[in-house]
Amino acid sequence: MDRQHVVDLGEFGDAFRRDPHPVYERLREQGPVHRVRLPGADENYETWLIVGYEEARAALADPRLAKDGSKIGAAFLDEEMIGKNLLATDPPQHTRLRGLVTRAFTMRRVELLRPRIQQITDDLLDEMMPRGHADLIDALAFPLPITVICELLGVPDMDRAEFRKLSTEVVAPTNGNTEYEAIIRLGEYLTELIEDKRSAGPTDDLLSDLIRTTAEDGDRLSPQELRGMAFLLLIAGHETTVNLIGNGVLALLTHPDQLAALRADMSLLGGAVEEMLRYDGPVQSATFRYAAEPLEIAGTAIEQGEHVVVGLTAAQRDGDRYGDPHRFDIRRDTRGHLAFGHGIHYCLGAPLARLEGRTAIGSLLERAPGLALDGSPGEWLPGLLMRGMRSLPVRW
Template sequence: MDRRRVIDLEEFADELRRDPHPVYARLRAQGPVHRVRLPGSDPDYATWLVVGYEEARAALADPRLAKDGHKIGATFLDEEMIGKHLLATDPPQHTRLRALVTRAFTMRRVERLRPRIQQITDDLLDEMLPRGRADLIEALAFPLPITVICELLGVPDMDRAEFRKMSTEVVAPTSSQSEYDAVVRLAEYLTGLIEDKRCSRPTDDLLSDLLRTTAEDGDRLSAQELRGMAYLLLIAGHETTVNLIGNGVHALLTHPDQLAALRADMSLLDGAVEEMLRYEGPVHSATFRYAAEPLEIAGTLIEQGDHLVVGLTASGRDGGRYDDPDRFDIRRDARGHLAFGHGIHFCLGAPLARLEGRTAVGTLLQRAPELALDGTPGEWLPGLLMRGMRSLPVRW
């Protein structure tokens, strides 16, 4: 592909926000990899965008595509203010950090949360259902995962509306200044929280465990690494699940045949959640990768130092991987989707997100048999990082 040909995605910014799938279908028809200018970026800045499934899967696992921007001289606000985390490191640093975290964040720990997740869901629905109508994002999709992740990490009760505002500004900023302010405030909050944990009596929460976790060779997380890990777990640990629940319920309500099929056979729930992740996953694109050395993707030369974005939303609708990809079908075998990534950077919290998604959707359908849309959903989040709606009005 000619590097001089750059597709200006600013021309499609509104489409990419409302319904990106036709845009990606047109791009895929021309090839799986494109040189693009991202919406809102500098006019002279270009990056590679991968929109094909097989190419995306390969790119996500390619060690030549680094996550640490310092290798090519790139820096980002959250890394500078908060510290390195799993999404901004490569082996051996990434291997070390992930090993330390997985010592504390185990499948057993996630499974122990099952009854608490059910209780939180029931409590939220007890409050929501007597009203007859609600914004599902505000009433269930947001409070469930934020409560779970805060309890898991041992974060005390906070002003959740304020935290949501900060978190959303980090993942879908409305301006560079608001993004900067949100990151500064989160950094200050996490620094104080970790210091409080360090000075208080040991408790059984994940953050306290991470403070105590020691590898066999005596290695431990530094204060900056711990702050970066808390930041990642707190932000990613709820943002993805908010969108999984919101997008998933929206897909069901706009496909009444699939909703009826699931109500008739709730054993389809696990597969339905995987199809929700494929059809309209919570993450629009993976965070940036950087070519640490020259490489080719589908015959396209990626030069050393180039930036690259892997389209997760785009890959889920690739007809070369999924038959009739724009059809929402809860009986489809959607396994292999890239909604949680692939390779060494596969989402650490995927089991927790799946458990919360299954619990929320399953319980909601059982307790609200007449669930339906109650007007037009709110606008989709800006940017190409997260894929979710700001509001989802429903009635029952």
């Protein structure tokens, strides 16, 4: 790809925010790697965007593309104010952190949550159903995962509306000032929370386990690492699932044949959720990677120190990987989709997100036989990180 040719994604305006797929399709026709300017970014800031499936999958597992920005002199607000987490570290630091977290965040722990996730879902639907209409994001897609992750981590019943505002500003900032304020406030909150848990004595929540977790060699998470991990688990643990439920239900309601097929055979639910993840997954692009050394991707030279963005949403619609990629098909073979990433940074919370998505969508369809859109979806989130709506009006 010609280094001089820069695609300004901001020039596509709100149409790109609502539906980026036509733009990604045109880019893929020209090649799998492009020099771009991100929406809302400084006009002098450019990065590389990968839009092809094979190239994206390879990049996600390429050790030459570092996640730790300090290796090339880059620093980000959340790392400075909150601390390093799994998304901002490379081996051996990443290996150590993931090993310590995996000791506490086990598959067994997720499976034990199944009855509680069903109960929370049922309670939310009990409240929602008599009304006959609702904003699905406010009524179900947001409160379910935030309640689950807060209970899992042992976070008290904070002001959920305030937390939602802060969290959304971190992953889809309105501007630099609001992002800065949100990160500062979340950092302060998490510092107090961790100190409270240290002094309160042992409890059975995940954050307390992380405080106590010790490896065979006596290694433990430092206070800063604990804060970074809590930040990642709290935000990534609910923002992505909000979008999985919202985007997934929207896909069903705009494809009545697929909705009818699923209603006729609910054993298709697991595959349907995987197709939702492929078709319009909750994360539009993976977080930044940095060229730790010069490399080539599909014949494009990437210089040491340059930033690379792996387009997950773009890669999932690559026709070379998935036939008829713009068709939503709940019976499709979705194996290899990249909604949860790939390689050593594969999403630690994928089993929990899948469980919540299946529970929420399956229960909703059982309880609301006449489910339909009740107007247009609300504003889509800004930025290139998350893919989701602020509201989704439905009726039944």
